[in-house]
Amino acid sequence: MNVAVIGIGRIGLPLALTIATRGHHVTGCDIDTHLVQRITRAENPLPDEPGLDELLARTIAQGTFRATTDTQAGVASADVVLFAVRVDVDAEGRADLTHLLAAAETVAHALKPGALCIFDTTLPVGTTRRILAPRLQAGGRRLGHDLHVAFSPERLYMGRVLSDLTRYPKIVGGVDPEGGRLAAQFYRQTFGGEVIQLSSAEAAELSKLAEGAYRDLNIALANELAMVADVHGLDIAEIIRAANSQPYSHIHIPGTGVGGHCIPVYPRFLMQGEGPSALSALGRAINDSMPAYVVRRLAALLGGLQNKRVLILGLTFRPDIAVTYHTNAVDLLRELQALGAHVQGHDPLLSPEGIASLGFQIAPEPLAGYHAAIVHSYHRSYTHLDWARLAPIVVDARNALDRTTIEAAGVRYLGVGRPPTPQPHPNP
Numbered sequence: 001m002n003v004a005v006i007g008i009g010r011i012g013l014p015l016a017l018t019i020a021t022r023g024h025h026v027t028g029c030d031i032d033t034h035l036v037q038r039i040t041r042a043e044n045p046l047p048d049e050p051g052l053d054e055l056l057a058r059t060i061a062q063g064t065f066r067a068t069t070d071t072q073a074g075v076a077s078a079d080v081v082l083f084a085v086r087v088d089v090d091a092e093g094r095a096d097l098t099h100l101l102a103a104a105e106t107v108a109h110a111l112k113p114g115a116l117c118i119f120d121t122t123l124p125v126g127t128t129r130r131i132l133a134p135r136l137q138a139g140g141r142r143l144g145h146d147l148h149v150a151f152s153p154e155r156l157y158m159g160r161v162l163s164d165l166t167r168y169p170k171i172v173g174g175v176d177p178e179g180g181r182l183a184a185q186f187y188r189q190t191f192g193g194e195v196i197q198l199s200s201a202e203a204a205e206l207s208k209l210a211e212g213a214y215r216d217l218n219i220a221l222a223n224e225l226a227m228v229a230d231v232h233g234l235d236i237a238e239i240i241r242a243a244n245s246q247p248y249s250h251i252h253i254p255g256t257g258v259g260g261h262c263i264p265v266y267p268r269f270l271m272q273g274e275g276p277s278a279l280s281a282l283g284r285a286i287n288d289s290m291p292a293y294v295v296r297r298l299a300a301l302l303g304g305l306q307n308k309r310v311l312i313l314g315l316t317f318r319p320d321i322a323v324t325y326h327t328n329a330v331d332l333l334r335e336l337q338a339l340g341a342h343v344q345g346h347d348p349l350l351s352p353e354g355i356a357s358l359g360f361q362i363a364p365e366p367l368a369g370y371h372a373a374i375v376h377s378y379h380r381s382y383t384h385l386d387w388a389r390l391a392p393i394v395v396d397a398r399n400a401l402d403r404t405t406i407e408a409a410g411v412r413y414l415g416v417g418r419p420p421t422p423q424p425h426p427n428p
């Protein structure tokens with residue numbers, strides 16, 4: 001089969017290359033000329049995705065994959081068109097469909113008769129049927145006759161996208177019944193794994209939002225429990241470990257909020273849709289309040305933050321992934337500055353321009369002499385840090401550090417819902 005993947009970014013490229021190894025000819029279409037040129041030269045734009053280097057080189061060499069900026073030419077011979085163009089939220093917290101609509105409009109005028117279009121991007125319920133399918137029909141194809149449309153969300157974790165593609169069941173739901181059936185058949189034949197076909201595109205859309213909302217709310221619960229633990233001087237880590245020893249409890253890890261363009265975004269898709277969303281809104285509010293909460297705790301330990309030098313380590317939204325969408329490092333920066341701190345940022349995964357674009361002053365090497373250091377994303381390379389030289393207090397923003405290592409270096413530790421190391425008494 002000929003397959004076109006529209007949007008060959010973090011999700012679309014691994015998806016396209018994997019399909020190209022399963023007996024299909026794949027064209028990856030993107031508006032980013034520089035990206036398409038790099039991919040065409042077999043230069044991997046995602047070095048933090050294991051296995052992608054080899055897969056890109058192999059599929060380009062074999063001619064089973066090619067990249068282009070000419071989407072209409074790429075789509076013209078495609079039996080299946082997958083959309084992996086990103087949808088984020090706008091300033092009002094509503095889904096911003098601008099790029100996806102543009103992609104659908106371009107594709108609509110090039111679709112061959114009988115083509116199957118599958119939207120992989122997470123969407124508010126009803127978007128595929130009410131907004132996207134009509135755009136595709138604008139090119140003259142008729143839904144259910146010579147055009148079939150389905151929704152099938154990606155359930156992938158950055159940093160292991162290739163292995164995740166075949167790890168979890170693929171969920172599909174059709175806008176037209178034939179669209180659902182054809183999409184299920186395509187994924188079953190291509191990936192060979194389990195496919196769960198739901199009764200409609202809307203059901204598949206809501207299933208993806210349910211996964212995201214569950215995780216956001218679960219983290220909000222962990223954060224609320226962490227704040228209760230702080231009130232009582234308890235350690236939330238041992239409490240969650242104990243609670244989760246019962247098989248019905250799956251409490252996540254507390255921290256300074258939730259970053260990335262998935263988990264903090266999907267509850268907002270529920271909040272803008274029809275139906276109740278009070279819990280989603282509450283979870284968002286709790287998680288969004290965490291950077292200020294953690295900064296207040298640090299301020300209490302340091303006797304205020306006015307003119308204090310604070311270093312934030314790891315500015316990406318997750319460890320070892322060079323992605324900064326909705327990173328809470330930026331929220332920590334804002335809260336620290338509001339209390340008068342002088343803040344610097346450090347991240348070995350980002351360029352100096354990348355760090356500056358987040359609003360940070362770049363921390364000069366060697367990293368030393370701060371009043372406090374906050375570990376936001378605990379990258380692998382940070383395991384070798386000289387904690388004692390860094391600062392007398394280290395804040396573990398994601399409860400990811402081993403506090404005994406920090407304390408053994410003579411440094412005070414503060415976690416989220418974890419008591420600070422007591423102030424050492426001066427020698428009598």
Ligand SMILES: NC(=O)c1ccc[n+]([C@@H]2O[C@H](COP(=O)([O-])OP(=O)(O)OC[C@H]3O[C@@H](n4cnc5c(N)ncnc54)[C@H](O)[C@@H]3O)[C@@H](O)[C@H]2O)c1
Nearest residue numbers: 007009010011030031032085086087099103121122154156
């Ligand atoms: N990244 C994740 O971890 C993840 C996990 C699960 C699901 N998803 C879903 O995948 C979607 C895509 O995420 P991503 O991380 O791959 O985004 P991304 O920004 O890395 O990639 C999107 C690509 O689409 C391209 N694009 C934009 N407009 C276009 C157009 N009109 N025509 C062709 N290409 C166009 C961009 O240039 C970019 O290369 C997300 O919105 C999300 O719903 C992402």
